[in-house]
Amino acid sequence: MSTDPTQDPLVIFTPSGKRGRFPVGTPVLTAARQLGVDLDSVCGGRGICSKCQITPSYGEFSKHGVSVADDALSEWNAVEERYDRKRGLKPGRRLGCQATVQRDVVIDVPPESQVHRQVVRKAASTRVITMDPATRLYFVEVQEPDMHEPTGDLERLARALRDEWQVEHVTADVALLGKLQPVLRKGKWQVTVALYHDHRGGPSRLLDIWPGLYEDGIYGLAIDLGSTTIAGHLCDLDTGAVLASSGLMNPQIRFGEDLMSRVSYAMMNPGGDAEMTRAVREALNSLAQELATEAGIAPSAIYEATLVCNPVMHHLALGIDPVELGQAPFALATSDSLTLPAPTLDLSALNVDAQVYILPCIAGHVGADAAAVALSERPDQSDDLVLICDVGTNAEILLGNKSRVLACSSPTGPAFEGAQISSGQRAAPGAIERIEIDPATKEPRFRVIGVDLWSDDDGFDAAVAETGISGICGSGIIEAVAEMRMAGLLDPSGLIGSAEQTGTPRCIADGRTHSYVIHDGTADGGPLISVTQGDIRAIQLAKSALYAGARLLMDEMGVDKVDRVVLAGAFGAHISPKHAMVLGMIPDVALDRVTSAGNAAGTGARIALHNIAARAEIEKVVHTITKVETAIEPKFQEHFVAANAIPHATDPFPQLSAVVPLPKVSFNTGGGGGGDGGGRRRRRRG
């Protein structure tokens, strides 16, 4: 177990376990590089960047078969002392580029010193993203110009990047060329550059340059541009940390709530597409600005963005008239992924040299958002048959396993996002997100976002005083409708019973229909929060479209059940599987086989932002996914009509019945009302 004096010292890295012998005096960073150990360094070993911090371990390591003496590494040198004085080095830490190997040693590389750090995403799942972003910083020492050895400053910078970092081919935007010369001189020929690497092997693009070592961060934006909501995550491109997440309404809503009304708007109004393009680009700028403010960074430090969206949003964001998406064969102007400079999309809030990567579309109305869901959930790697429903104003639905993946887009309309719902609102403090209705008393209890107590808990009133009770969010309305059905307030056709029929005064008349009152805040000047017959109809349309899409994929796959269901979407993490199934949103499956994936499209955007290889991968995967077009498939209409009932007119739900008894009630007195819900005019693509 002791050092053999005839051999070079043994260096063992943890956690990788990589090991090798190196001559006395070898810097730890050099040893790590030679062994392929993932140890970061921006300054290339000059003792400037402190990214290569390591922790030597001392003592006996029977597992590794070595004993590490106190003098296994060289003593602290002047560089480390200066660094420690100025910035402080954590106890036990050394700079890997300064500490040299003297004897056998075990060296731990802490997570923050790894280039390819792993980032665990916020949601419940255990998925990790390996950091390998397209945009990275490099510290380089550039050769000074020499009258007798002529090359331009850019060419010498490119040579330094090749020699020091093995970056083969570098290009720079003409605007950045103006910055190059003063910065090189200010940094005394030592500069940090941000490079954007092309995952297709094209030249790397110089995004920015700073004198000396740049120590502020560089940031990226992962954007899920939905028909109703635009969600963004601002991420640190070095650590992968999500610094801020936010969403805002898509301002295109004023041109039409669903996609087809926006396409119509473009068709009916000359210049209408350009108007919508302008609106969405402005919103993206606002979002970037807002996220940057929240994170306390300058928006110009955002050097990259990834964008996922459905094809209509895709075309409108790109400034392409979406008219072809309004009619078969739903031809996309372009389906491949795109990498565009931010200014070409008028994203002026971002750094002027920022690059925007837009994931590939699959085909027709199955867009980059579906591709992002596929990248996040990887149905193509699933052993069992998984149905993934990413619920938004359109549902992106994927069904598949290792042998085959199908995808469709189904126009659910914005009801699931709380729009077109009388008391609906976005998921924000004060919104009812959970609800239970007692089957005996028909009395509700609920929880609002921002308060941990249920409404019938002691202290709820005090706790809710700050936020108030302002409305119902998407997951709340799903639970409300499902609970109403379970409590016998709603019949399978979707009719709300009257007070007489249901035996509760909470069912109040509302014209010729009825509403169920969840919370009456009018006495305190607050809102009357109820579920109206219209709300039920909107939810029925939405859930029928979702279910019909799923069934269409199952038909195409030749199956009548799936092994598991993943619910995703802006509020996907919050949907209660039981309630979703009572509603008949998803096919019957054991409740424990329904999981939530959060905003899978947004996660896909984040994965593409943080891992360059994921871009090449999803570009390959999309070509293996078969698109199923709901719009012209007659069976979609059949499935849609049959799915109008709650949970379903014909499909049995054996797994659901086993755990949730649904009362057999009927409130149809033949006297009008809303009993014709399934036949109401329905717009495509919502």
Next chain:
Amino acid sequence: MSTDPTQDPLVIFTPSGKRGRFPVGTPVLTAARQLGVDLDSVCGGRGICSKCQITPSYGEFSKHGVSVADDALSEWNAVEERYDRKRGLKPGRRLGCQATVQRDVVIDVPPESQVHRQVVRKAASTRVITMDPATRLYFVEVQEPDMHEPTGDLERLARALRDEWQVEHVTADVALLGKLQPVLRKGKWQVTVALYHDHRGGPSRLLDIWPGLYEDGIYGLAIDLGSTTIAGHLCDLDTGAVLASSGLMNPQIRFGEDLMSRVSYAMMNPGGDAEMTRAVREALNSLAQELATEAGIAPSAIYEATLVCNPVMHHLALGIDPVELGQAPFALATSDSLTLPAPTLDLSALNVDAQVYILPCIAGHVGADAAAVALSERPDQSDDLVLICDVGTNAEILLGNKSRVLACSSPTGPAFEGAQISSGQRAAPGAIERIEIDPATKEPRFRVIGVDLWSDDDGFDAAVAETGISGICGSGIIEAVAEMRMAGLLDPSGLIGSAEQTGTPRCIADGRTHSYVIHDGTADGGPLISVTQGDIRAIQLAKSALYAGARLLMDEMGVDKVDRVVLAGAFGAHISPKHAMVLGMIPDVALDRVTSAGNAAGTGARIALHNIAARAEIEKVVHTITKVETAIEPKFQEHFVAANAIPHATDPFPQLSAVVPLPKVSFNTGGGGGGDGGGRRRRRRG
């Protein structure tokens, strides 16, 4: 000599002489393609574009050993008849894609049907440019979209270009994507596209798209951006024809006449560089507009431009502060060639998708203009030692042969362009361009641009009435000064003699110096056109700088004479070799070894515009050219001072003396005047 019925017919193409046997019924275009005969076709053989016109020859061809029968080709078909009715086919012409081979035949491909047409440049030399432009038109038939075979329209267009034209990789600007869908549908899936090919092998860029066959032209602009003059040629990218040529003053002159004063302006005035960038970009737009108007085309039909210029102009055009070019080591921000979208240079007059190719710089102050001269004159391919002087406000000087090429830039100042000359003007109608002074009478005779007669010819006054006599252009001032020296009006130090000393009243007093009157138009309200002592000094500075630069290169090369001299520049074609040598602009050489190359830099820009291979070639050649820096070379100053005398203080001019006797006169009376010309303060880089 008769057709052998057992063999396929023999097809012989002229002028290439390529021949081969093809089955009866083979279209001529197909035969040409299989033999590699250069026969154009934009529509890919669909009988639409008429580019593949050929002329069959009939009768006996003993040279080729064939006899061509009248029925050697198929009869006219409906397509040809329709084409002839609509547009007219020249007598004897056939459409190569329609006419099929029936028997042995000799087929001539007329020059206008060749893709790689040869264009003879306007100037006297026999250089030809082979047409192989980076921007070309392609007619393609794109597969219609199909709901079940999903790809975007762009991807299907790219596939058509690959299948029909072997174009491997196509990209499109996002703005063009919006045009793609309507045009494809309007053209019923037949479209013409303009593609810009990257000479480095990158993807080809879609510049524009038209429904059906696009029959209007596409155009390119070759620009020589000089310190004083901006010259442009508007060229047809298909035929290579120069449709319009024009020049305008560089508006940056208001910031400083020579390059160094502009660099100073940028250093002294914050934002001064941006001001100059704006000015030159506006001028480039005006030039494009002006040329397009002259040629009767829309400026938006300009899809490409090539730009050559010196490094200061290069940086200012690119929006880079030229401050580093004001001091050693004269580091360029970038020296490699650049391909930039026109909007990044604010060239809004051009098509929005136009690409601008900027030739590489050599190093320091030896720029893309010198590279263009090298491309035009190819000193690296010369057997004998050639000195090339491209004369402008800076002279680009190249010296070399097959073994080695040297280059420098010398700050001659704008005198050769008629600036800083009291009666100077640009070369335009009314400007004196030729002058002779009788050595006995000291009387001048001259010619003005736009009039064929000499001023002492009968009818001159009538002929000149329209243009008037307005000033002296660059070539005129060179002849004037040289003739004054030959006539004994000017001594070797550059002093103009008085009326008494010279015996002519045309030498008039002008303060303490004298001027020589060439033409007195004041009686008719016209100008007094004279050569002042100040003019002589300006010309002395200019010619000394030119000569000193040439000598410096000769020193570096280790020679004291050259085999031949090429004079180039905006007015290079007009300089009289004898007068240039009397002046001592160029080293002594037999007069018949001095030739004119016209605007060699502009020609280089045209070559790069028309031939994509020339770009790769000049990018290679620039790396083999050794830059010699005049600015910090003490010997340059020595050469400069010695070259101040006319023709030279110390260098003998034996070849010149043999043909031109120069009077030994001296007008220095010791009484002040301008005798100190060589010592006057001189700014670097003019």
